[in-house]
Amino acid sequence: MSPLEPFxxxxxxxxxxxxxxxxxxxxxxxxxxxPTETTAIFTKDKVPSILEIRKSIPSKYFNPSIKKSLQYxxxxxxxxxxxxxxxxxxxxxxxxxVIIKNLIFLPLYTFAQGTMFWAIFVLGHDCGHGSFSRYPxxxxxxxxxxxxxxxxxxxxxxxxHRHHHKNTGNIDKDEVYHPVRKCEADKMLxxxxxxxxxxxxxxxxxxxxLIEGYGPRAVSHINPFNxxxxxxxxxxxxxxxxxxxxxxxxxxxSNIFGSFTILRYYxxxxxxxxxxxxxTTFLHHHGVENDLxxxxxxxxxxxYVVGNLSSVDRDYGILHDVTHSIGTHxxxxxxxxxxxxxxxxxxxxxxxxxxxxxxxxxxxxxKTFINMFDIWKSQHLINSETKIFIYxxxxxx
Numbered sequence: 010m011s012p013l014e015p016f017x018x019x020x021x022x023x024x025x026x027x028x029x030x031x032x033x034x035x036x037x038x039x040x041x042x043x044p045t046e047t048t049a050i051f052t053k054d055k056v057p058s059i060l061e062i063r064k065s066i067p068s069k070y071f072n073p074s075i076k077k078s079l080q081y082x083x084x085x086x087x088x089x090x091x092x093x094x095x096x097x098x099x100x101x102x103x104x105x106x107v108i109i110k111n112l113i114f115l116p117l118y119t120f121a122q123g124t125m126f127w128a129i130f131v132l133g134h135d136c137g138h139g140s141f142s143r144y145p146x147x148x149x150x151x152x153x154x155x156x157x158x159x160x161x162x163x164x165x166x167x168x169x170h171r172h173h174h175k176n177t178g179n180i181d182k183d184e185v186y187h188p189v190r191k192c193e194a195d196k197m198l199x200x201x202x203x204x205x206x207x208x209x210x211x212x213x214x215x216x217x218x219l220i221e222g223y224g225p226r227a228v229s230h231i232n233p234f235n236x237x238x239x240x241x242x243x244x245x246x247x248x249x250x251x252x253x254x255x256x257x258x259x260x261x262x263s264n265i266f267g268s269f270t271i272l273r274y275y276x277x278x279x280x281x282x283x284x285x286x287x288x289t290t291f292l293h294h295h296g297v298e299n300d301l302x303x304x305x306x307x308x309x310x311x312x313y314v315v316g317n318l319s320s321v322d323r324d325y326g327i328l329h330d331v332t333h334s335i336g337t338h339x340x341x342x343x344x345x346x347x348x349x350x351x352x353x354x355x356x357x358x359x360x361x362x363x364x365x366x367x368x369x370x371x372x373x374x375x376k377t378f379i380n381m382f383d384i385w386k387s388q389h390l391i392n393s394e395t396k397i398f399i400y401x402x403x404x405x406x
Contacts, residue, residue, distance in 0.1 A: 050304045050399070053312040056366070062314070062343060065362040070351040073135075075142045077350060081333065082132055082151065089125045092118060093274065115273060123281020124328060126159045127289075130282065131333040131349065137167035138174075138345040149244065157251040159282060162219070164244035165230040168237055174345055178294070178316030180391070180398065181308040185223040186291055188305050192393040193225040208382050209291070212283025285332070288378045293338045294320050295381050297402045298372045305398045317342040322356065322369040323377075339368060 096118040100110055135141045136152030149164070156163035169184055176182035180190065189197075206214055222228040228237055231252075233245035263271040296303055303319045323336040333349040340356045341347065347355050360367045370377070384400050391398050 050302055050397070051315060051318070051366070053306070053310060053315040056312075056314045056318065057363070059314050059343065062359065062363065066340075066344070066347075066355045066358045070347050070355045070358075071344070073140050073142050073348045075144075075147070078132075078135070078141045078348065081350070082155070085125060085128050085132065089122065089129070092122045092125065096122075096274070115277075119273075119277040120281055122278035124285065124331065126278055126282035127285035128332050129155050130159055130161065130286065131335045133161070133163060134170070134335075135333075135349055137163070137170060140346050140348045153248055153251060156248070157255050159279065160252050160255060162230050162245070162248040162252050164241055164248040165228075165233065165235075165238055166219075168241060168245070169228050169230065172237060174317070174342065175313070176311075176316070177342055178303075178305055178319040179308055179311045180305045180395065182226075182311075183305075184226065184228070185218070186294060186385075187224065188389050188391045188395075188398050189224055190391055190393045190395070194390055197225045205386055208379065209287050211287055212280035214287050215283030288374065289325075289332075289335060291385075292321070292323055292374065292378055292381065293342075295385060295400065296321050296370055296372075296377065297381065297384060297400055298370055298377060301368060301370055302399055303368065307396045310396050314343070318366050318368070320368065322367075323374065324369075324371050325374060 096114060099105065099114050132141070133152045133155035136148040136155070139145065139148055141148045141151060152167065153163040156166065173184035176184065180188055206217070208214075210217060219230045222230070228235055231249055233242055233249055238245040259271055259275060294303055301321060303321060305319070306316060318339065320339045320342045322339050325332060325336045329336055334352045335341075335349065337352040337356055340359050341349075341352055343359075344355070381400075384403060387403070388400055
C-alpha cells in the first residue's frame with residue numbers, strides 16, 4: 010500500500026531555499042506553488058507552545074468521567090444488540106420476500122451495524138489515549154474487550170497510533186498516509202512497479218494495514234515482536250491472542266449457523282467499519298477543498314504543535330455524534346487526553362483564542378475522500394530533499 014507514482018503538482022520547499030525563507034522576521038512561510046499563486050503556512054517557530062495552547066482550554070475538559078465513559082459503552086453495545094435482534098427478527102418473517110430482505114434489510118443493517126462497530130472502535134481508541142478514565146488498567150481492560158469485539162489488536166494498534174500522534178505531519182516519522190520520499194520508495198520497491206489498491210480498498214485496506222502496515226516504515230499489528238511494541242510485549246501478545254480467539258469463535262459459529270449467516274451478521278458490517286476507519290483517518294490529515302492547506306514537514310522543520318495543527322475538523326452530519334465526534338479532530342490531536350464528549354467544547358475555546366490556526370471543512374465526506382485519494386495517488390511520491398509539502402488541487406477539480 011505504498012505505491013509509486015510520477016511527480017505531479019507538488020508544492021515543496023527544499024534545501025537552500027528553506028534556509029533563506031525561514032527567518033525570525035516573518036510570521037509566515039510563503040510557499041510558491043505557481044508564479045501566480047502564493048500560499049501562506051505557519052512554521053514551527055511561529056506557533057505557540059503546547060503549554061500556551063493548553064492554557065486556552067479549561068482544565069475540566071481534561072478530566073474523564075468513568076460513569077460517562079461507561080454509559081457510552083453500554084449505549085453502543087445496546088444499539089448493536091438492538092440492530093442484531095431487529096435484523097434477525099425481520100429475517101425470520103417468512104412472508105417477507107427474500108429480495109426485500111437482501112436488497113433492503115441487509116444493506117440497511119450492514120451500514121448501521123458497521124457504523125456502530127466504528128463507534129465502538131472510537132471508544133476503544135479513547136482507552137488507548139487514556140481519555141476513557143484516569144486508570145490505565147481499566148482503560149486497557151475495556152479497550153481490549155471493545156477492540157477484540159471488532160477484531161482489532163488493541164495494544165499493538167494503541168502503540169502504533171501513539172507513534173502517529175507523536176509524529177503527526179512528519180514526513181520522515183509519521184506512521185501512515187505520509188508522503189513517501191523517492192529514495193525511500195526506490196529502496197522499498199527495489200525497482201519493481203508499485204500497485205495501488207483503489208481508494209485503499211476501503212475496509213479491505215484496513216485489514217491489509219493491520220497485517221502488513223503502510224509504506225517504508227510498515228508495522229505489522231499481528232507481530233508482537235516488532236520493536237515498536239518492545240515496552241509492552243505482554244500486552245501485545247494478549248491483544249493479538251484475543252483477536253485470534255475471537256476469530257476462532259466466529260469460525261465455530263459459522264460451523265453451527267453457516268458461513269453465510271456469519272458473513273451477513275458480522276463480517277459485512279466489519280467491512281463497513283473498516284471503510285469508516287480508512288475514510289475518516291485519511292481525511293483527518295488530507296484535504297485541498299476551499300483552499301485548505303495541510304502541510305507535511307521534514308523532521309528538521311517539524312515540531313509537535315505545527316505537525317498536529319496540520320489536521321482538520323470535518324462534519325459527519327447526523328452521524329457525527331453517533332461516532333463520538335471523532336471528526337472534531339484538530340484539538341484531539343493536540344490533546345489526546347481530552348475525552349470525546351468534551352472535544353466540541355474544547356474546540357470552541359481553542360478557536361476563540363487561536364482562530365488563525367483552526368482548520369475545518371464542511372464539504373461532503375465521501376466525495377471529498379474520492380477526490381483526495383486521486384490527488385494523493387498522483388502526488389504522494391515526493392522529492393528526497395523536500396522540506397515542506399502540500400497537496401494541490403488538480404486542474405480538473
